[in-house]
Amino acid sequence: MERNPVGKLLLFGATGDLAKRMLLPSLYGLHADGLLPAGLTITGSARGDLDDEAFRAVTRKALDEFLPDDRKDEAALSSFLDRIFFQPVDLSDQSTFQALADKIGDVSGGLAIYLSTAPSLFEPAVKGLQSVGLAGDTVRIGLEKPLGYDLESSREINDTVASVFPEDRIFRIDHYLGKETVQNILALRFGNSMFEPIWNAQGIDNVQITIAETVGLEDRAGYYEGAGALRDMVANHMLQLVALIAMEPPALYDGTAIRDEKAKVFRSLRQISPDEVRQNTVTGQYEEGAVGGKVVRGYDDELGYDSGVETFVAIKAHIDNWRWQGVPFYLRTGKRMAKRRSEIAIQFKPVPHSMFSGRGGLLQPNTLIIRLQPEEYVQLLVMTKEPGLDREGLRLREVPLNLSLDAEFAGKRRRIAYERLLLDLIEDDQTLFVRRDEVEAQWKWIDAIRAGWTANQIKPKHYAAGTWGPAGAIALTERDNVTWQDD
Numbered sequence: 001m002e003r004n005p006v007g008k009l010l011l012f013g014a015t016g017d018l019a020k021r022m023l024l025p026s027l028y029g030l031h032a033d034g035l036l037p038a039g040l041t042i043t044g045s046a047r048g049d050l051d052d053e054a055f056r057a058v059t060r061k062a063l064d065e066f067l068p069d070d071r072k073d074e075a076a077l078s079s080f081l082d083r084i085f086f087q088p089v090d091l092s093d094q095s096t097f098q099a100l101a102d103k104i105g106d107v108s109g110g111l112a113i114y115l116s117t118a119p120s121l122f123e124p125a126v127k128g129l130q131s132v133g134l135a136g137d138t139v140r141i142g143l144e145k146p147l148g149y150d151l152e153s154s155r156e157i158n159d160t161v162a163s164v165f166p167e168d169r170i171f172r173i174d175h176y177l178g179k180e181t182v183q184n185i186l187a188l189r190f191g192n193s194m195f196e197p198i199w200n201a202q203g204i205d206n207v208q209i210t211i212a213e214t215v216g217l218e219d220r221a222g223y224y225e226g227a228g229a230l231r232d233m234v235a236n237h238m239l240q241l242v243a244l245i246a247m248e249p250p251a252l253y254d255g256t257a258i259r260d261e262k263a264k265v266f267r268s269l270r271q272i273s274p275d276e277v278r279q280n281t282v283t284g285q286y287e288e289g290a291v292g293g294k295v296v297r298g299y300d301d302e303l304g305y306d307s308g309v310e311t312f313v314a315i316k317a318h319i320d321n322w323r324w325q326g327v328p329f330y331l332r333t334g335k336r337m338a339k340r341r342s343e344i345a346i347q348f349k350p351v352p353h354s355m356f357s358g359r360g361g362l363l364q365p366n367t368l369i370i371r372l373q374p375e376e377y378v379q380l381l382v383m384t385k386e387p388g389l390d391r392e393g394l395r396l397r398e399v400p401l402n403l404s405l406d407a408e409f410a411g412k413r414r415r416i417a418y419e420r421l422l423l424d425l426i427e428d429d430q431t432l433f434v435r436r437d438e439v440e441a442q443w444k445w446i447d448a449i450r451a452g453w454t455a456n457q458i459k460p461k462h463y464a465a466g467t468w469g470p471a472g473a474i475a476l477t478e479r480d481n482v483t484w485q486d487d
Helices: 017-032 052-066 074-081 094-104 119-131 151-162 180-190 221-225 228-246 255-268 299-303 417-427 436-455 471-478
Strands: 008-012 041-045 084-086 111-115 139-144 170-173 204-212 281-287 289-291 294-296 312-317 329-334 341-348 367-373 377-385 396-404 461-464
Touching: 008 017, 008 094, 017 052, 017 074, 017 417, 041 094, 052 074, 052 084, 094 119, 111 119, 111 417, 119 139, 119 151, 139 151, 139 417, 151 436, 170 417, 170 436, 180 228, 180 367, 180 377, 204 228, 221 228, 221 299, 228 255, 228 312, 228 329, 228 341, 228 436, 255 436, 281 299, 281 436, 281 471, 312 471, 329 471, 461 471
Parallel strands: 008 041, 008 111, 041 084, 111 139, 139 170, 204 329, 281 461
Antiparallel strands: 204 341, 281 312, 289 294, 312 329, 341 367, 367 377, 377 396
């Protein structure tokens, strides 16, 4: 594809946790591998009185802490720091932007801006950038989530950014789309002839998507209280996974074709009405329990007061189109769960007739498992004959066919998701970024669920930390004779 790299990168929120843990190490990784454009400068910005040398010291400390030892190379570190500059800006004070423009200088060679700030600061940020000439035709902007907390606030943010930047220069970031295994969904589906003929309601019984965390609040209490599991995980990461699983084959691997097909999926998501919300959703909040053999406090205890915010949600969703009519998509995400796991399980329909009888006759439907983390692999569960003389009939057993991406590509370095996304921002490839119509269709669906919870006065059910959530999540699937893929 044609690439259009910029000559300068501006990173807002450059002293924040995300920058230190992910963004700066990712940029260093790209630099060390010779993937950044020659001469690209990286200017960090945040509130505070740092100068260039002080920010280079902050950057060096972050790289020392968060880079793996085998990636630390003194020559590469030194030359990377030569790219680094800093200019303090108070986004709420428009008068501070002129000094930033003076520091950045000429942007005719292209400028990419990464806005890693609270959404409440997006408007003053883009207005300030526009006021000093840092929003012209050679400038593109990346927006870190969350992009609002409902459809209305999302539209306000999108309108604000669109008043300064056109859609083809806006890069909305969902870091899940930068994961290798997530991109592998497209390769698996559309690069192999065996799957697509049965990738539909005739061949698939159900789809399960689980994103389970063992951690609690950590340092995100302020954010999480205003979000909850539905807004934090389902509204972006999980629905993006749904779209990649359910989308029609794009004509080309490019940003327009792929995002067109994803948007069609979101428009086909069946709205869950207030009358259906009890039957199709489960919400929970963790209480005291044991995780990894250690006793942990409940959500309210960590918070310091009683809260009605959900830390777990399970949903039965449907996509009303020709390909997926009648196929349930079960979504489940939560904190303080039994295991850390992100995976997709595609359960195919059983064979129409079993010729096996007796002890060998218990056939299991084939299941395709795509594990995103902590390991990365694709696994197909198939039935096979156990060794033996079969005096009492064939004995069958389910066994996995494994493709371990970690093992198969052992010689390849596993990259941070942000490395791919930052490079695509720098080179002007929007394929793995989220378009406005996608975001707003997702929020419309999420808002309907929240409205149903409010109308029915649904409160989160407690579940013990270290489990797979409230009992209602099990009932959600077992009413359909389906069991969550928990092995």
